[in-house]
Amino acid sequence: MTGIALGVCMPRFALAVVSTASASLSPDANYLPCMLQLDVSMTDRCGRLLEERCDPSANFPCSNNCPIHTHGADCYRPIPEVMAEHPGVDGYCYFNATAFWLVYPGQMTMVEAANDAIKTIRGADYQGDSRGMPIHYRLADDAGEASEEITIWSHMDSAHYLYDDLYGYSLGVLQGQGLDTQQMFNSTSWTARSQEMCAHIQRTYQFSKEELVLADALDGNQALAVRTSCAAGLPAPGSTVQSVLDMAGWRSPTSCRPISRRDFAKHHYVKCSLGFRNSAMDMAYLHSRACLLEGNRIGHLSECPYSPDLT
Numbered sequence: 001m002t003g004i005a006l007g008v009c010m011p012r013f014a015l016a017v018v019s020t021a022s023a024s025l026s027p028d029a030n031y032l033p034c035m036l037q038l039d040v041s042m043t044d045r046c047g048r049l050l051e052e053r054c055d056p057s058a059n060f061p062c063s064n065n066c067p068i069h070t071h072g073a074d075c076y077r078p079i080p081e082v083m084a085e086h087p088g089v090d091g092y093c094y095f096n097a098t099a100f101w102l103v104y105p106g107q108m109t110m111v112e113a114a115n116d117a118i119k120t121i122r123g124a125d126y127q128g129d130s131r132g133m134p135i136h137y138r139l140a141d142d143a144g145e146a147s148e149e150i151t152i153w154s155h156m157d158s159a160h161y162l163y164d165d166l167y168g169y170s171l172g173v174l175q176g177q178g179l180d181t182q183q184m185f186n187s188t189s190w191t192a193r194s195q196e197m198c199a200h201i202q203r204t205y206q207f208s209k210e211e212l213v214l215a216d217a218l219d220g221n222q223a224l225a226v227r228t229s230c231a232a233g234l235p236a237p238g239s240t241v242q243s244v245l246d247m248a249g250w251r252s253p254t255s256c257r258p259i260s261r262r263d264f265a266k267h268h269y270v271k272c273s274l275g276f277r278n279s280a281m282d283m284a285y286l287h288s289r290a291c292l293l294e295g296n297r298i299g300h301l302s303e304c305p306y307s308p309d310l311t
């Protein structure tokens with residue numbers, strides 16, 4: 001926030017000026033001409049960052065770039081309202097690069113997007129299928145009347161498996177949970193399937209507009225990771241800052257708030273709100289990488305009926 005990246009422009013303040021509605025950052029009239037000029041030149045493109053780096057003030061690396069984004073002011077408004085003002089615009093394009101997980105992928109098939117994501121997200125720590133540490137989760141089922149607790153287990157072959165395995169299971173999109181893998185090879189059809197699932201989620205959880213503010217979702221993302229660690233009885237990820245631990249209700253692996261089905265559903269519903277192509281790609285990624293096997297075990301890639309070609 002100290003550097004002046006674009007000549008005389010200071011993006012953090014000027015962003016609020018660009019948006020006419022809901023200026024949650026204080027506007028500074030001095031920067032108005034500069035930003036108006038920028039805004040006009042970008043109307044026909046995806047949103048993008050005003051600096052060539054992630055915003056260092058985010059609570060986790062590259063998790064919230066709204067303060068330095070061309071559409072940053074809209075991050076603080078309900079996504080359904082923003083998208084309604086931009087019919088036909090893809091939400092991942094509009095909010096492109098606001099977080100490491102929210103980058104516009106361009107035109108891609110569902111299978112390409114899934115395979116790309118599997119390869120990109122896989123860390124250098126990847127150990128091979130089911131070579132990683134065994135993890136046992138408890139998941140509270142808060143969708144029904146009674147809160148039923150289910151135990152599922154998996155192997156953490158790479159750090160992100162901790163989150164993505166339970167996320168996919170909770171949504172019910174792993175192989176073996178009812179989706180038809182063949183449908184994924186027709187992107188139109190898979191996107192329609194995703195739209196149905198989004199509608200089902202919304203009928204179940206009835207998220208209000210106020211719960212669907214992008215900046216809140218971005219700031220809360222690492223807290224969800226912490227709460228997934230809680231569900232697995234594991235330590236919080238080492239890099240987590242205190243404000244995120246507080247948000248997650250974390251004191252220790254035995255005194256913490258486990259993630260729930262509602263949390264996962266909301267994380268996915270944010271993607272639904274940004275366009276069904278995006279929720280469909282998320283679903284394709286989760287479906288391609290893992291499956292539900294006997295004994296409530298989650299298997300990966302080569303252990304599954306469908307194993308994507310990652311070469």
Ligand SMILES: *[C@@H]1O[C@H](CO)[C@@H](O)[C@H](O)[C@H]1NC(C)=O
Pocket residue numbers: 045046047048049050096097104
């Ligand atoms: C998305 O944002 C990044 C970062 O600013 C930018 O480099 C990229 O060109 C943008 N993508 C599109 C499709 O505009």
Ligand SMILES: *[C@@H]1O[C@H](CO)[C@@H](O)[C@H](O)[C@H]1NC(C)=O
Pocket residue numbers: 186187188189
């Ligand atoms: C893909 O699915 C759509 C909608 O279900 C259908 O209309 C279309 O014919 C399918 N395309 C192919 C190539 O099968």
